[in-house]
Amino acid sequence: MLKPRTFFYAALTLAAALTLSSCAGGSPATEATTAPSADSAAVFNTDDVTFAQMMIPHHEQAVEMSDDLLAKDGVDQSVIDLATEIKAAQEPEITQLKDWLSAWGEDEDSMSGMPGMGSGSDGLMSDDDMMALEDASGTDATKLFLEQMIVHHEGAIAMAQLELDAGENADAQAMAAGIVTSQTAEIAVMADLLATL
DSSP: OHHHHHHHHHHHHHHHHHHHHHHHOOOHHHHTOOSHHHHHHHOOOHHHHHHHHHHHHHHHHHHHHHHHHHTOSSOOHHHHHHHHHHHHHHHHHHHHHHHHHHHTTOOSOOSSOOTTTTTTTTOOOOHHHHHHHHHOOHHHHHHHHHHHHHHHHHHHHHHHHHHHHHOOOHHHHHHHHHHHHHHHHHHHHHHHHHHHO
C-alpha cells in the first residue's frame, strides 16, 4: 500500500520541481517583465506571428472537414468520434491563436506565409479536395476523410515544428508541442482505421 503512495508523492514532487525550474529559467527578455501574463504576450518574434497566422486557416479547414464528415450518414462511429475530437481540440486553439495575434498587434491574415505554405507541404486541401469530401458518402467519405486528414495533420506537424525550432513565445511553443504530440497520435489512429476499411 505504501509503494503507490510513495510513487504518487515522488511524482508530485518532481512535477513541482519542474514547474519551479521552468519558472526560474526565463530569458532576460521575460525576466524584465514582472507579470507572468505580460511575459507570454510580450515575448514573441515573427516566427510566432507567422505560426499563428498560418495555423488559423489550417485549423479552420480541419474543422470544416470534420463538419462535412459529421453531417453524413453511414460513417463508422470511431471516425465520427475522431472528427468530434479534432473539432473539440482545434476550435479553442483557433480562438487562442487569434487572441495572441490581437495581443501582439498583428493581423490575422498575412501573405508572407511560412516556408512551404501553399506548396503542398502545408497539408492544406485544395478546393477540389474539399468538394470531393463534401460529395462522398458512406465508406468512401470515411476513407477520404482519413486519407485527407492524415496529410492535413502532417502539414500541421511540420508547421508546429518550425515554431518549436524558431519561435520565442512560450505559450505558442507549448501549443506547437501539443500539436506535434496529439496529431502524431491521431495519425497513428487514422492509419489503423484506414487499414480496417
